[in-house]
Amino acid sequence: MLRHRLGKLLIRDDVFWKQRAKTFWYRDGDLNTKFFHAAATIRRKLNRIEHLEDGNGFECRSEDGLKHIARDYFIQLFQKSNGSRVNVINLVPTTITKEDNAMLTTPFTVEGFKHATFSMQADKCPGPDGFNPGFYQHFWSTYGHEAYQAGCQWLASGAFPPHVNSTNITLIPKGDSHTSMKDWRPIALCNVVYKIVAKSAFVPERSILDNAMVAIEIVHYMKAKAKGKSEDVALKLDISKAYDRLDWDYLRDIMTQMGFSSRWVSWIMLCVETVDYSVLVNGASVGPIVPGRDLRQGDPLSPYLFIICVEGLSSLLREAERCNDIRACEREAFCMKNILATYEEALGQAINLQKSKLFCTRNTPEDLKSLIAATIGVHQVLGTGKYLGLPSMIGRSKHATFKFIKDRIRNKINSWSSRCLSQAGREVLIKSVLKSIHSYVMSVFLLQGSLINEIEKMLNSF
Structure with a gap:
């Protein structure tokens, strides 16, 4: 009797700490030890909002004040924009065929709903209804067919029941300073039943490295170009709150312009326009907030919808190229500035010129480089920095270029208390966390042997 009761208490304690820690700590860390508890507690402290500055620069520390600042921030951020879209939409070509639409509007199946349910990680954070994917997976045999019928009925009627599309916004710190709402990244926690209806799948045979390789090859070509009559310029743009501002x-x-069927468009807009938010501020819910624009970070549809929307910018650039208005000279710099302004107005976007960068080939005169950078309003750099976590250009010293890998590993090790870890726990963290840091870079670049030896020494000493 006592042994059974003790077992239940231990399981309850294990689940409690599991909820407070990140999933990979529970999976790869030293399970349910002092180190695991310390990691969970530190993470909770880091995610707590202690103080924020309001719009006037005054600091607030009270819980009610923090809630008020968060609510006002998102109400203003999600306000509908009324920019002109005609100049962008008319340039977008119709590319979706009847066959594409037939495939997209194929009737849903029970197998499709089941695949969408079981493709989610069981322990992912739940939405406002409190049920995570593991609940639906465990009881699929009981409720699966009923969920399928309900989802089909919602799409056919063009309406969701109340609160199905309600969403919590949790705030994740980014950077070292957390004094304003801009220093916190909003992540949407959707209800799992909504995610099943808005099921998502990765584009087959595509990898995140494909995009990085294209950028690296372009910068490599530009770095090598030292002669020629024409100059080349690369512009790396940083879009502020790209999802949150999308109209x-x-x-x-x-x-509609691209040729998607009205049925498909109505399904997508049902998923997008029926959302309402509650912001989680130190565990307390603030809301509801009804947005007038926005794509949710955490919605499986959002990455694909954003790619569709950016097709407008691609169409503007293609039109400028057709008119021979996109070359590295002063007049074309003004043309590029107008293109970006048109794009911002149509989508409701805001390009952060302070974080955007300009890179020119070596045969570009210095005065022309400065003129183009000043005209567009961006900084001129020797390279475009990192793209998708990888350096876009390698300088004279490979060791200096990839030194960030060694620094990241050192910072990880220093943040872990080895006194709280067993020998087996350290080995698991090395294999699952530390080695993945340089494995991603090595999938594209060949690292120097001296750098690899230094990394191995750090891992061995840990």
Whole structure:
């Protein structure tokens, strides 16, 4: 009797700490030890909002004040924009065929719903209804067919029941300073039943490295170009709150222009426009907030919808190229500035010029480089920095270029208390966490033997 009761208490304690820690700590860390508890507690402290500055720069520390600042921030961020879209939409070509639409609007199946359910990680954070994917997976045999019928009925009627599309926003710190709402990344926690309906799949035979390789090859070509009559310029743009500012009317218009069927467009807009938010501030819910624009970070549809919307910028650039208005000279710099302004107005986006970068080939005169950078309003750099976590250009010293790998590993080791870890726990963390840091870079670049030896020494000493 006592042994059974003790077992239940230990399981309850294990689940409690599992909820407080990240999934990989529970899976790869020293399970349910002092180190695991310390990691969970530190993470909770880091995610707590202690103080924020309001719009006037005044610091607030009270819980009610923090809630008020968060609510006002998202209400303003999600306000509908009324920019002109015609100049962008009319340039977008119709590329979706009847066959594409037939495939997209194929009736849903029970197998499709089941695949969407079981493709989710069981312990992912739940939405406002409190049920995580593991609940639906465990009881699939009981409720699966009923969920399938309900989802089909919602799509056919063009309406969700109340609160199905309600979403919590949790705030994740980014950077070292956490004094304003801009220093916190909003992540949407959708209800799992909504995610099943809005099922998602990765594009087959595509990898995140494909995009990185294209950028690296372009910069490599530009770095090597020292002669020639024409100059080349690369512009790396940083879009502020790219998902949060995306206009819904623009999304509907561009999908229609591209040739998506009205049925498909209505399904997408049902998922996008029926959302309401509650912001989680130190565990307390603030809301509801009804947005007028926005794509949710955490919605499986959002990455694909954003790619569709950026097709407008691609169309503007193709039109400028057709008119021979996109070359490295002063007049074309003004043309590029107008293209970006048109794109911002149509989508409701805001390009952060302070974080955007300009890279020119070596045969570009210095005065022309400065003129183009000043005209567009961006900084001129020797390379475009990192793209998708990889350096876009390698300088004279490979060791200096990839030194960031060694620094990241050292910072990870220093943040872990080896006194709280067993020998087996250290080995697991090395294999699952530390080695993955340089494995990603090595999938594209060949690292120097001296750097690899230094990394191995750090791992061995840990």
